[in-house]
Amino acid sequence: QKDWSGSFPSGKKITVVFVIGGPGSGKGTQCAKIVSHFGFTHLSAGDLLREEVKSDTEQGTMIKNLMHEGKLVPSEIIVRLLLKAMLASGNDKFLIDGFPRNEENREAYEKIIKIEPEFVLLIDCSREEMERRILHRNQGRDDDNMETIRRRFEVFQQSTLPVIQHYEKMGKLRRVDGDRQPDMVFEDVKDRRLRLLWRLLAGKPRQQREQSTN
Ligand SMILES: Nc1ncnc2c1ncn2[C@@H]1O[C@H](COP(=O)(O)OP(=O)(O)OP(=O)(O)O)[C@@H](O)[C@H]1O
């Protein structure tokens, strides 16, 4: 395997935080808040796949069908899309949303990108609330229908929980209660303990940090 970590600017530390949670738990919503407070480039695995679907290629059609069924796309495809987006961004700090979704995703990332996440933010939300949010989202997503939602929940239970357990064992998991209003959830995302971590990772000077986080 080629060591892709060498493709990033030499001598630059690349910072990665994974943001995971069930479908509709609020990953995208919280990532937008993190970006506006602390910087980082937000890469949503689902959004990258939806872009790929627009390409009208054989691979795009295959991804479209899998997403419509609520299934996961082969890991190599999503990892390569992530790598491409990371390199194209020119940034060195990334929030990767909706990834890893299963152990295969995690292993492919470790083989291909090889940049250990600093920590993994888990947005913990009840199934009833996630379902309610998805059904009210109204963004025209092909997979926001009851049948696909049911499948997405199953995939989360069966495939993503082992990933959560893996990072918990490693002491890398930071869990927030995602059942409350977005601003309340964000209070936890940037609470005393995590705020320090975000600031250190963002590498912002103190004055700028105070202005942007208050
Ligand atoms: N804390 C919250 N309370 C109520 N509604 C929320 C909250 N967070 C997000 N939402 C709304 O719920 C919907 C799903 O949120 P979002 O798209 O951020 O979730 P997601 O985890 O990225 O979902 P997916 O896995 O399907 O991409 C959106 O309409 C969003 O505006």
Ligand SMILES: Nc1ccn([C@H]2C[C@H](O)[C@@H](COP(=O)(O)O)O2)c(=O)n1
């Ligand atoms: N690592 C990933 C991330 C996403 N997908 C597919 C399957 C998901 O149901 C869909 C939508 O993702 P979301 O926008 O809800 O994060 O994309 C995948 O196969 N692998």
Ligand SMILES: [Mg+2]
């Ligand atoms: Mg999302």
